[in-house]
Amino acid sequence: MKTSSFLYTNSGKILNSGKVSWKSPSNIALVKYWGKMDLQIPKNPSLSFTLGASYTQTALLYKPVGNTDLEKTFEIYLDEVEKEDFKPKITSFFKRIEKYVPFINDYSFVINTHNSFPHSSGIASSASSMSALALCVMSMERMLNNEMSDDYFYQKASFLARLGSGSAARSVKGAIVVWGEHDTIPDSSDTYGVVFPYKVHSIFKNYQDTILLVDKGQKQVSSTVGHGLMKNHPFAEQRFLQANTNLTKLIEILQNGDIKSFIEIVESEALTLHAMMLTSNPYFILMHPNTLTIINKIWKYREETGSHICFTLDAGANVHVLYPVREKNKIKSFIDNELASYCQDNQYINDEVGLGAIKLS
Numbered sequence: 001m002k003t004s005s006f007l008y009t010n011s012g013k014i015l016n017s018g019k020v021s022w023k024s025p026s027n028i029a030l031v032k033y034w035g036k037m038d039l040q041i042p043k044n045p046s047l048s049f050t051l052g053a054s055y056t057q058t059a060l061l062y063k064p065v066g067n068t069d070l071e072k073t074f075e076i077y078l079d080e081v082e083k084e085d086f087k088p089k090i091t092s093f094f095k096r097i098e099k100y101v102p103f104i105n106d107y108s109f110v111i112n113t114h115n116s117f118p119h120s121s122g123i124a125s126s127a128s129s130m131s132a133l134a135l136c137v138m139s140m141e142r143m144l145n146n147e148m149s150d151d152y153f154y155q156k157a158s159f160l161a162r163l164g165s166g167s168a169a170r171s172v173k174g175a176i177v178v179w180g181e182h183d184t185i186p187d188s189s190d191t192y193g194v195v196f197p198y199k200v201h202s203i204f205k206n207y208q209d210t211i212l213l214v215d216k217g218q219k220q221v222s223s224t225v226g227h228g229l230m231k232n233h234p235f236a237e238q239r240f241l242q243a244n245t246n247l248t249k250l251i252e253i254l255q256n257g258d259i260k261s262f263i264e265i266v267e268s269e270a271l272t273l274h275a276m277m278l279t280s281n282p283y284f285i286l287m288h289p290n291t292l293t294i295i296n297k298i299w300k301y302r303e304e305t306g307s308h309i310c311f312t313l314d315a316g317a318n319v320h321v322l323y324p325v326r327e328k329n330k331i332k333s334f335i336d337n338e339l340a341s342y343c344q345d346n347q348y349i350n351d352e353v354g355l356g357a358i359k360l361s
């Protein structure tokens, strides 16, 4: 679908004051998005598992006010505490989307959000929070124009979410989402995510993701800055090609259940992401010593037991431990006995593949 098809057709309607709420999940990329062009166009396609337990719940309260300055017309709260520091990101989000949803200028907003995971857990909340907010805005559009199909609703929600944070484009739907054009995914797009269109092998159903909280602090280098450093990166072109090839392979693997190849690609993607950070200018390291200890312990355990455990990383020190549901009990004990002590305050989050965002009444 073309970008222009997401432009808004004015129905002339104005809504009375009201509220819309969505619960939208986080996601974990298996093929990573790292490098983009303006505005939020990825340099390579990415694929993720949508998560279930890690989500943001957002209520958008709207009140008609006539045409006003967006910056002055919203308040944002996290767990009932006003968050002035969230405002610049939300303001820039509203500015980016107003072309597609101009009606937002007719309302003042109060945004109430809550994350299922602790705010200071090192888990990026931008995917879940931006997708939840985008879905709330789309619910308003649907009330203004109730002709809209479900497909259009979710596609445009993903399109808007992407303008808030790239990875948020993959959080609207589940269980596996591809964002970015790729030859073997029909209708894939650089401007919104699409649900993985093929039958997924049973081994990848209910896949488990235990998130080991190695460092719960604020990241030293934000994803947005990291993406920017791919611009003059000496290995960038090679990396973008590799991501495409890895995605081609993963698309096959998700269908045929070749879990050994799955592990190879997923771990290589995680380490390549961090290799890009190590080799950018300026260079930086987001992994911690405990990240590496955990990785080595996972490899040792896999070799000794024949388990199908593997890991991936996002742009931080935390480790996502991925495994098939049938190995859950054994791997849980392994995590408790051998990995939890490398987490800050022994903390980890048990998550699994989920089905996408839910509208709350």
Ligand code: DP6
Pocket: 028, 029, 031, 032, 033, 034, 040, 046, 124, 126, 164, 165, 166, 167, 168, 223, 224, 227, 273, 314, 315
């Ligand atoms: C390493 O989506 O957080 O998690 O578009 O600048 O908001 P912005 O970046 P963001 O980048 C995510 C990077 C990643 C990989 C991924 O999720 O694909």
